[in-house]
Amino acid sequence: MPVQGVKAVTTARNGVGAFILQCKRLDFHYCDWAGSSRGMVAFLKHKLPAIAKENPQIEIRVSPRPHRHPVIKGQYINGREKAICVRNLEPEQIVNKVSLLKEASGEKLKRIKKPVSSINESVRGIWSPFHGEYKGI
Amino acid sequence: MFHRSALARSLGLAEQLCTRPSITRIQASSSPLRNAAASFHQKSHAAQQATQTTTSSSISISSSAPPTPSTTPSTTTTASATQTTQQTKVPPPPQFTTPLKASESLLATLPHLAAQRPHFLTAHIHDRPYLITEGDSVRLPFLMAGVQPGDVLRLNRASVVGSREFSLKGAPFVDERLFECRVRVMGVDAEPLRVKEKTKRRNRHVQRVTSKHRYTLLRVMEVRVKGVEELKEEGVEVVKE
Amino acid sequence: MKRLQLLRWSSSALSARARAGVRLQQNIARGARYQTTVSPAAQSESGQLADEQSFPPQFSSNPQQSKYALPSPPVEAARESAKLAALHARLYLPSRLPLETLARSLVDTSADPNPNFNNESLATLGHDLLTYYTSEHLLCTYPRLPLTVIFAAMYAYVGPKTLTAMAKEWGVETAAAPGGEVDPGLLQFKRLLPGTELNAEGATMRPNAHQKSWRKSITSRIVYDNEFGEQPQTQAPVDAQGAQGVSFERANATFVRALMGSIYLHAGRPAAKRFFEQHFLSRHLNISELFNFSQPARDLSRLCARENFEPPVAKIISETGRKSRHPVFIVGIFSGKDKLGEAAGASLLEARSRAAVAALKGWYLYSPLNVRVPSSTEEEGAAPWKPVHVDLGEVIV
Numbered sequence: 001m002p003v004q005g006v007k008a009v010t011t012a013r014n015g016v017g018a019f020i021l022q023c024k025r026l027d028f029h030y031c032d033w034a035g036s037s038r039g040m041v042a043f044l045k046h047k048l049p050a051i052a053k054e055n056p057q058i059e060i061r062v063s064p065r066p067h068r069h070p071v072i073k074g075q076y077i078n079g080r081e082k083a084i085c086v087r088n089l090e091p092e093q094i095v096n097k098v099s100l101l102k103e104a105s106g107e108k109l110k111r112i113k114k115p116v117s118s119i120n121e122s123v124r125g126i127w128s129p130f131h132g133e134y135k136g137i
Numbered sequence: 138m139f140h141r142s143a144l145a146r147s148l149g150l151a152e153q154l155c156t157r158p159s160i161t162r163i164q165a166s167s168s169p170l171r172n173a174a175a176s177f178h179q180k181s182h183a184a185q186q187a188t189q190t191t192t193s194s195s196i197s198i199s200s201s202a203p204p205t206p207s208t209t210p211s212t213t214t215t216a217s218a219t220q221t222t223q224q225t226k227v228p229p230p231p232q233f234t235t236p237l238k239a240s241e242s243l244l245a246t247l248p249h250l251a252a253q254r255p256h257f258l259t260a261h262i263h264d265r266p267y268l269i270t271e272g273d274s275v276r277l278p279f280l281m282a283g284v285q286p287g288d289v290l291r292l293n294r295a296s297v298v299g300s301r302e303f304s305l306k307g308a309p310f311v312d313e314r315l316f317e318c319r320v321r322v323m324g325v326d327a328e329p330l331r332v333k334e335k336t337k338r339r340n341r342h343v344q345r346v347t348s349k350h351r352y353t354l355l356r357v358m359e360v361r362v363k364g365v366e367e368l369k370e371e372g373v374e375v376v377k378e
Numbered sequence: 379m380k381r382l383q384l385l386r387w388s389s390s391a392l393s394a395r396a397r398a399g400v401r402l403q404q405n406i407a408r409g410a411r412y413q414t415t416v417s418p419a420a421q422s423e424s425g426q427l428a429d430e431q432s433f434p435p436q437f438s439s440n441p442q443q444s445k446y447a448l449p450s451p452p453v454e455a456a457r458e459s460a461k462l463a464a465l466h467a468r469l470y471l472p473s474r475l476p477l478e479t480l481a482r483s484l485v486d487t488s489a490d491p492n493p494n495f496n497n498e499s500l501a502t503l504g505h506d507l508l509t510y511y512t513s514e515h516l517l518c519t520y521p522r523l524p525l526t527v528i529f530a531a532m533y534a535y536v537g538p539k540t541l542t543a544m545a546k547e548w549g550v551e552t553a554a555a556p557g558g559e560v561d562p563g564l565l566q567f568k569r570l571l572p573g574t575e576l577n578a579e580g581a582t583m584r585p586n587a588h589q590k591s592w593r594k595s596i597t598s599r600i601v602y603d604n605e606f607g608e609q610p611q612t613q614a615p616v617d618a619q620g621a622q623g624v625s626f627e628r629a630n631a632t633f634v635r636a637l638m639g640s641i642y643l644h645a646g647r648p649a650a651k652r653f654f655e656q657h658f659l660s661r662h663l664n665i666s667e668l669f670n671f672s673q674p675a676r677d678l679s680r681l682c683a684r685e686n687f688e689p690p691v692a693k694i695i696s697e698t699g700r701k702s703r704h705p706v707f708i709v710g711i712f713s714g715k716d717k718l719g720e721a722a723g724a725s726l727l728e729a730r731s732r733a734a735v736a737a738l739k740g741w742y743l744y745s746p747l748n749v750r751v752p753s754s755t756e757e758e759g760a761a762p763w764k765p766v767h768v769d770l771g772e773v774i775v
Binding site: 002003006010011013016018021056057059077119128 | 524527529535549657658661667695775
């Protein structure tokens with residue numbers, strides 16, 4: 001057999017063809033009694049329905065968690081979770097936190113120095129010392 | 138950022154063109170070419186169409202918003218267009234007063250470049266160069282205003298467009314009608330919290346300054362050099378040298 | 379009233395066909411399809427008839443009955459599932475595709491053996507669509523690829539591993555165990571028992587299949603084996619209750635195929651094609667990494683002889699440190715005055731064989747410009763079909 005095939009798996013490039021939002025679920029935890037949840041309760045009553053309608057691709061769960069500070073948790077496609085404590089925050093501030101969770105990629109925060117990262121081969125090839133005429137020093 | 142007049146002078150371009158690196162924003166729809174140009178720095182959201190076209194997954198986030206009554210008149214082109222409240226106007230399509238001028242030598246050598254794949258492109262955003270190919274992900278060193286995850290932008294400022302053996306260099310920029318480059322906004326990333334410790338001499342107090350910047354993530358969807366036939370269809374003016 | 383679970387009854391009450399399991403039947407039918415010229419539609423109809431005969435009329439789920447008695451979630455539950463609606467919106471599925479069908483495509487045969495409620499039929503359709511679109515893309519884009527590499531590329535694009543990865547990247551979660559009370563947005567399948575052998579080979583039409591040591595030619599792989607050039611795998615053995623478990627990978631792959639099939643059924647061919655292009659073709663695959671040559675220099679000389687090129691000659695282009703510990707040789711392979719390939723190596727032989735590999739890849743990876751595929755003529759107002767490049771095929775050594 002002259003040539004054999006090597007089994008491989010294609011690599012995902014989210015966004016090149018289809019775009020999948022990485023945030024798949026948002027959990028809202030609140031307390032009915034505590035004062036630190038006052039903003040959260042107002043948010044759940046007035047702001048959340050519109051946000052849920054705007055983002056149908058995110059599953060939204062609301063559950064009470066008595067005697068605890070209110071928390072928003074985002075579940076991501078890569079399996080990670082981001083949790084933000086929203087105690088004593090106003091509803092408008094909570095909207096910002098929700099949009100933060102929505103737009104995040106779910107990856108751990110890293111310090112990146114190079115702006116472009118690529119999995120393609122170099123288009124122009126790699127420089128070789130064995131090619132091209134000798135220029136002298 | 139830079140002085141717009143200085144840049145305009147140095148580039149010899151119309152000042153209006155040079156003010157900011159304009160990024161043409163296209164309507165995300167299944168038909169790829171429905172351009173509507175606007176600089177992204179405009180506060181206005183591009184009013185996206187709300188046609189939930191069958192499997193158009195390039196649809197933008199704002200388009201899945203519920204139809205809300207808007208005070209401004211609808212200016213979108215699609216039939217079932219709806220507008221959300223924060224969207225005020227559609228970015229105007231690029232206005233070219235003169236047809237694209239190409240020399241005979243360019244038209245003679247362009248097929249070599251167009252036929253050799255893959256292509257790379259040095260795109261300029263806010264005057265910073267990014268060498269990109271198709272499928273690359275770019276983390277811009279700033280937070281782009283007025284975009285949402287899923288939006289598609291068209292980059293129209295490139296200094297070099299090339300392949301393995303050929304490259305087309307602009308002076309300073311390649312005409313945006315010669316190539317197509319689309320990127321998708323993937324979301325917003327943040328860096329880890331940075332803590333800078335500031336001290337004064339002969340004082341035990343240490344001031345800790347924190348910062349945590351946010352950056353926009355992009356994914357290059359398409360890098361394509363137009364062929365000569367395509368340019369001729371769009372109306373290219375051949376200039377004798 | 380409880381739905382009839384025929385497959386769970388004692389085997390004496392059932393015909394051999396119903397017991398064999400639908401998946402096995404499908405594999406046999408697919409093998410038979412390669413053997414004949416009858417259109418697949420006619421065959422699937424006859425297959426469906428056989429199914430209907432083996433299953434007496436079913437009772438649709440009754441709202442009064444307990445959800446716990448059902449093997450998979452009732453149809454009405456699809457409208458109430460947040461997970462399902464989120465998945466629908468996340469994939470930007472067409473609005474014509476109802477949530478109920480999406481829920482059905484998440485139910486594996488192992489969870490609900492009733493073909494009216496599981497994704498078996500959708501997966502069969504989706505599988506055929508996926509393999510058709512992928513193969514036409516590969517054959518038109520790279521007309522000279524050797525068949526083994528086409529098999530490998532098919533596996534890379536629509537193989538079970540890739541489909542499983544895609545289901546994960548879509549955010550599909552799996553249920554711990556199937557049942558009527560489970561959220562219909564979860565993938566439902568019965569898991570394999572520990573210790574089950576995974577790679578048992580299934581039924582095949584190949585004659586002398588029991589002769590394991592016999593060589594399998596490429597041509598026979600096209601005829602007898604599946605689209606990846608492998609013998610199809612069998613179903614897991616039947617457990618005590620009579621239901622079969624499937625592996626995680628297989629359940630996920632079946633779901634992705636079923637989703638493709640349901641998009642085709644509800645939203646039509648253009649939507650299915652677009653879904654395929656956006657989710658499958660947009661993934662990254664470097665085809666030049668799929669080659670594994672055993673004797674590249676020999677292949678290249680055969681190729682040059684076939685194509686009436688001058689016989690290939692290897693020449694040193696540049697070298698350094700021949701007597702040192704790590705020499706580098708740059709060897710080019712020339713046919714007459716044309717350089718076919720060039721590579722670097724630590725020894726002359728290594729550099730020569732690398733250069734031959736480069737030359738062969740340059741030949742096999744030829745790709746015409748502005749490729750069209752046959753299915754692009756199906757759209758309205760499409761330009762008439764122009765024949766694409768058809769190659770002689772790989773060299774036979």
